[in-house]
Amino acid sequence: MSSTPAHDAHAQENTLANRYGVVHRRASRRPLWLALGAVALAAAVALAVVIGLNVSVGKVQAKDVGYRIHDAGAASVTFQVSVPEGVAAECDLVVMDAQAAPVGFRTVRIDPGPEADPGRDATYTVDVRTVARGVTGVVDGCRAA
Structure with a gap:
């Protein structure tokens, strides 16, 4: 008995399937x-x-606006502060020299007042005494008091 070509192809498929396994799609x-x-x-x-x-x-937030160096003993720092309604705050102001060393420091208390409008920034200009001529002035940070 001779095998037919269709029978040989089927046998070959079975052999390949047995050898390499059948691919099951998952x-x-x-x-x-x-x-x-x-x-x-x-x-x-x-x-x-x-x-x-x-x-x-609900946090106290501050932003530098500007500064003015008056002379070797005085400067002023201008900043905006946003304080939640009914909260008092304290802000630290620093005047620095050309080497970024502090030459003046002041803590300012900001009390909540009836004129304060919640959600709006209030701008303050504060004088700071210095021990040497400064070149810049910044608000170093604010916090609830």
Whole structure:
């Protein structure tokens, strides 16, 4: 009995399947991992926003506006400060020389007043005594008192 070409091809397929195994297609898990990654990314972004808001909302915030060096013994620092309603604040002002060494320092207390408008920045200009001629003046930081 001679084998037919169709029979030989079928036998060869069985031999290859036995040797290398049959390829079974499984459902891909890539869409699942992409969905889980998207959910994790959204949760991380939401967490970052919540933490950022908790850190900044309701805090005393200050911004330098300018300075004026009067002479070797005096300077003035102008700054804006945003204070939550009903909160007193303290701001540290520093006048520095050309080597960035402090030559003048002053802590200013900012009391909440009825004229203060919540949500708006108030601008202050404060004189600072110095021990040498300064070249710049900054608000070093503010905090609730």
